[in-house]
Amino acid sequence: MAExxxxxxxxxxxxxxxxxxxxxxxxxxxxxxxASGHQNLYFPLLIxxxxxxxxxxxxxxxxxxxxxxxxxxxxxxxxxxxxxxxSETIIGHFFARWIQSYRDLPLLYNQWANVMRWExxxxxxxxxxxxxxxxxxxxxxxxxxxMEEVIRMLHVYADVTENVMxxxxxxxxxxxxxxxxxxxxxxxxxxxxxxxxxxQAGTSHDLGQNFGKAxxxxxxxxxxxxxxxxxxxxxxxxxxxxxxxxxxxDDKGLVLPPKxxxxxxxxxxxxxxxxxxxxxxxxxxxxxxxxxxxxGGIQVDQREGQSPGAKFFHWERRxxxxxxxxxxxxxxxxxxxxxxxxxxxxxVIAQADAVAKLNATLETIQTDLFNKAKQRxxxxxxxxxxxxxxxxxxxxxxxxxxxxxxxxxxxxxDDPSNDRRIKEFKASVRNIPLVxxxxxxGKCILTGVPVEKRVVIAKAY
RNA sequence: CGGGCCGUGGCGCAGCCUGGCUAGCGCGCUUGCUUGGGGUGCAAGAGGUCCCGGGUUCAAAUCCCGGCGGCCCGACCA
Numbered sequence: 001m002a003e004x005x006x007x008x009x010x011x012x013x014x015x016x017x018x019x020x021x022x023x024x025x026x027x028x029x030x031x032x033x034x035a036s037g038h039q040n041l042y043f044p045l046l047i048x049x050x051x052x053x054x055x056x057x058x059x060x061x062x063x064x065x066x067x068x069x070x071x072x073x074x075x076x077x078x079x080x081x082x083x084x085x086x087s088e089t090i091i092g093h094f095f096a097r098w099i100q101s102y103r104d105l106p107l108l109y110n111q112w113a114n115v116m117r118w119e120x121x122x123x124x125x126x127x128x129x130x131x132x133x134x135x136x137x138x139x140x141x142x143x144x145x146x147m148e149e150v151i152r153m154l155h156v157y158a159d160v161t162e163n164v165m166x167x168x169x170x171x172x173x174x175x176x177x178x179x180x181x182x183x184x185x186x187x188x189x190x191x192x193x194x195x196x197x198x199x200q201a202g203t204s205h206d207l208g209q210n211f212g213k214a215x216x217x218x219x220x221x222x223x224x225x226x227x228x229x230x231x232x233x234x235x236x237x238x239x240x241x242x243x244x245x246x247x248x249x250d251d252k253g254l255v256l257p258p259k260x261x262x263x264x265x266x267x268x269x270x271x272x273x274x275x276x277x278x279x280x281x282x283x284x285x286x287x288x289x290x291x292x293x294x295x296g297g298i299q300v301d302q303r304e305g306q307s308p309g310a311k312f313f314h315w316e317r318r319x320x321x322x323x324x325x326x327x328x329x330x331x332x333x334x335x336x337x338x339x340x341x342x343x344x345x346x347x348v349i350a351q352a353d354a355v356a357k358l359n360a361t362l363e364t365i366q367t368d369l370f371n372k373a374k375q376r377x378x379x380x381x382x383x384x385x386x387x388x389x390x391x392x393x394x395x396x397x398x399x400x401x402x403x404x405x406x407x408x409x410x411x412x413x414d415d416p417s418n419d420r421r422i423k424e425f426k427a428s429v430r431n432i433p434l435v436x437x438x439x440x441x442g443k444c445i446l447t448g449v450p451v452e453k454r455v456v457i458a459k460a461y
Numbered sequence: 462c463g464g465g466c467c468g469u470g471g472c473g474c475a476g477c478c479u480g481g482c483u484a485g486c487g488c489g490c491u492u493g494c495u496u497g498g499g500g501u502g503c504a505a506g507a508g509g510u511c512c513c514g515g516g517u518u519c520a521a522a523u524c525c526c527g528g529c530g531g532c533c534c535g536a537c538c539a
Contacts, residue, residue, distance in 0.1 A: 068497090119538060120462095127503065127538065188539095200539060237539050270498055309499040316499090337498075449523060461536095 004241070004254070010122040010129040014238070017318060018125075021241050021336035025110065028164045028259075029134060029236065032156045034335070036110040038136060043090050045114075046081035051089035052390065055214040060090065061181020065117040067129075080157035083116040088207070088233055089184065091137045092215030093106065099139060099219050099229060106149070107139040111271050123244025126199070126461050133237035139217065141228040146230035150206045156185045157202035166257040166370035167247045168377050169201055170407070172431030177419035180233075189455060190430045193246040194379045196405025198430045198460040201243050204234035247373050248342075248450055254319025255342055257369045260363035263320050263357055264297035267336075268311045270327030283351070284326050292353050315340060318349040321365050321451035322358060342369060356449065381407040383438065383454070387421070387445050391458055394425045408456040418446050422457055430456040 012088045014022065030040075052059045062085045069081040084090070091109075118132050136153060154171055161167045169189035179186035183205040191201045207256040211217070214230035248255040258264055267284045271277040272295025284300045289297040294406060308325070311399045315323050325337040336354055349357045349371050381446065384390045393408050412429065414419050418443050419429055436453040444451050 080535095115539090117538070119536090121537080132539070133539075164493085203539070233538070239539055272497065307497050307501055309497080309501080312499050314500090325498060329498070 001411075004126055004245070007122060007124050007128060008327070010119065010239070012124065012128040014132075016239060017262070021244065021256065021260055023240055024260045024262060025160065025165070025240055025244075026134070028160050029156070030110075030112075032160065033110050033134075033136065036048065036101070036108075036152060036156065038110045038138075040110050040112065042111050042113070043087050043094070045084055047084050047087070047090045048124050050079040051080055052082055052280075052409065054089060054092070055182045055211055055268065057210075058182030058214075062086070062117075065119060067113050067118050068118050083389050084113070085115055085117045086233075086235070087111065087113070087115075087135055088231075089215070090232075092211040092217060095137075095139050095212075095229065095231075096215045099217055102141045102222055105139055105219060105229065106145065106147075108136075109138065110134055110136045123242075123461070125245065126239055129338075131237045133235050133240065135235040137232060138232045140232070141219065141221065141227070141229070143206075143230050146208075146232050147206055150187060150204045150210055150234070151183075151231045153232070154189065154202070154204040157204070157234070157236055158189050159180075161189060161191065161201055161240070162370065164257070164259045165244050165247075166259075166366060166373060167201070167243055168370065170319045170377075170431065170433050172433040172456065175414045175416075175419055175429045175455070177416040178429065178431075179440055180205045182207065182210050183233075184210065187434075188431050190458075190460075191457075192373075192380060192405075192407060193243070193245050193461070194249075194376070195246075196380050196407075196458075198407065198456070198458040199239070199243050199246070199458065200430070201240060202234070202236040202430045205232060207231040207233060208381050209361065238305075240253055248369055249319070253317035253389075255323060255369070255438050256319035258366050259319045260329055261319065262297060263289060263299055263315075263318070264362060265299075265322040265324060266315045267298075267300045267324040268308050268315070268397045269300065269302070270325060272307045272328075276328050279331055280328065283331060283421050287324075287326070287351060289352055289356055322361055324354075340365060371377045377407070380405065381409060384408045384457075385442075385445065390422075390426055390445065394427050394457070407455040409438055410445050410457055411451050412455045412457070413444040413447050413449050415447070415454075418444070421446060427459045429456055430458050430460060432456075 005012055005014045027355050034394055066085060067083045069083065096109065099105065112128055112134050119127050122128050128229065140149065146381050148357050158169050158171050161169050169191045169428050171189050174186040180203065185206040186202045187404060188200050189202045189203055191199045193199055209230055211226040211231050217224050217229045219229060244260065245254060248257065267288055269280045270285050271280045288298045289301050312323060318339060321341050323339045330336050334351050335348050336351050337346055338357060338361065340361060382393060384393055390408050390410050393406055432455045438454050441450060441452055
């Protein structure tokens with residue numbers, strides 16, 4: 001059916017229409033990675049359990065959700081393997097062997113892979129036990145350089161979510177309580193879904209020298225001294241597809257921004273008799289070719305035995321940005337009917353203008369979808385100046401059946417005890433935005449200590 | 462690990478309480494005709510270990526016992 005995926009035993013089956021969207025996102029990310037000097041490589045799925053234990057915080061953070069292989073080849077293993085929940089440890093192991101000198105640095109690697117985290121509660125695309133992702137892993141000779149990388153990749157993620165997926169995000173620093181297990185600092189991009197809930201859409205970590213020390217990744221500096229490398233890691237997953245769906249879709253089905261839509265436009269032919277069919281198909285094929293053809297994401301719906309109405313619904317449900325209707329009436333007039341998926345508006349245009357109109361419309365849809373999402377984010381971001389206010393805003397939303405979730409901006413100190421207090425409201429501190437769009441410094445609403453800026457508090461997926 | 466619900470053609474379900482004819486409905490599927498500018502209509506047809514095992518009974522999808530599987534709600538999470 002139209003659903004892009006289904007779930008079995010907590011794991012995801014991604015169907016062609018869902019996977020095609022992921023492929024577009026992959027391509028957009030990958031070209032950006034390459035452009036910033038990264039290379040793809042691949043590490044094993046199975047990681048010796050002992051590797052995990054080398055970084056104390058890391059193993060503590062991931063233990064509860066590990067899937068472990070204890071038997072292989074019919075025999076109990078001397079040492080268990082874990083199915084990778086992420087690859088920092090095995091990569092640390094190899095970095096130690098590959099890096100000797102500052103001349104070997106930086107190492108800028110990325111891997112496209114699947115990982116497994118045994119979640120108790122799964123949700124299609126947003127939280128499944130197995131998911132596809134990319135994980136970037138880099139090693140640097142200084143903390144400054146590593147931090148530049150961390151921030152650079154955060155912006156790469158935001159670039160793709162905002163400019164390709166039309167999904168606006170808040171870039172920021174995670175609180176200490178929320179950071180990646182084993183990292184010094186974690187940055188994230190946070191998106192707001194249509195119901196106002198937050199979705200962590202990507203993370204970028206400053207690993208400091210934690211893994212360098214745990215795996216003895218040392219290098220000789222220019223000055224001839226030994227030092228541990230500074231590492232980063234960053235990742236986004238198929239969760240992005242879920243975010244995309246929940247950002248733009250409506251009651252009729254998917255709505256895909258043109259830049260991620262695998263199929264950008266479909267021509268639905270309308271005819272009664274065979275000779276009409278032949279004439280319509282000929283023009284449809286010509287127009288489709290002019291518009292870019294099948295490789296350009298343009299299709300003619302040639303299926304027999306389906307009424308045009310059924311075809312319209314079919315493509316609408318799948319989120320195709322533009323659907324054309326072409327029938328005998330249009331052949332006579334030299335026109336074609338163009339319909340936008342996002343607004344539902346129909347326009348009769350000259351066939352001669354079809355290519356130009358399509359391209360212009362695709363661009364319009366792209367920017368309209370982004371602006372609409374951006375406006376929603378803005379409208380549902382509110383200030384709070386006391387913990388009571390935070391609570392009441394967050395609680396209001398519980399009653400609102402179709403959402404009403406908010407990004408609550410408040411001054412809050414980065415202290416795990418403060419995070420715990422927020423958790424009582426079934427919400428969390430999403431991040432501390434890089435750019436302060438509000439009123440600057442203030443006093444923590446819980447402790448009164450001075451803080452630089454407001455943090456984002458929200459309920460999240 | 463707590464609380465609730467459910468296993469019946471591919472999918473969604475009814476039937477079960479109160480046992481009894483050939484196990485039914487919708488969607489989907491196949492074939493033919495018809496229709497076609499927003500889910501065409503008609504006709505014919507294919508498709509079933511009623512989750513598994515045991516028990517009660519003349520008789521079990523239905524009642525009893527045991528098992529297995531799945532879903533939803535809460536605490537962990539990209």
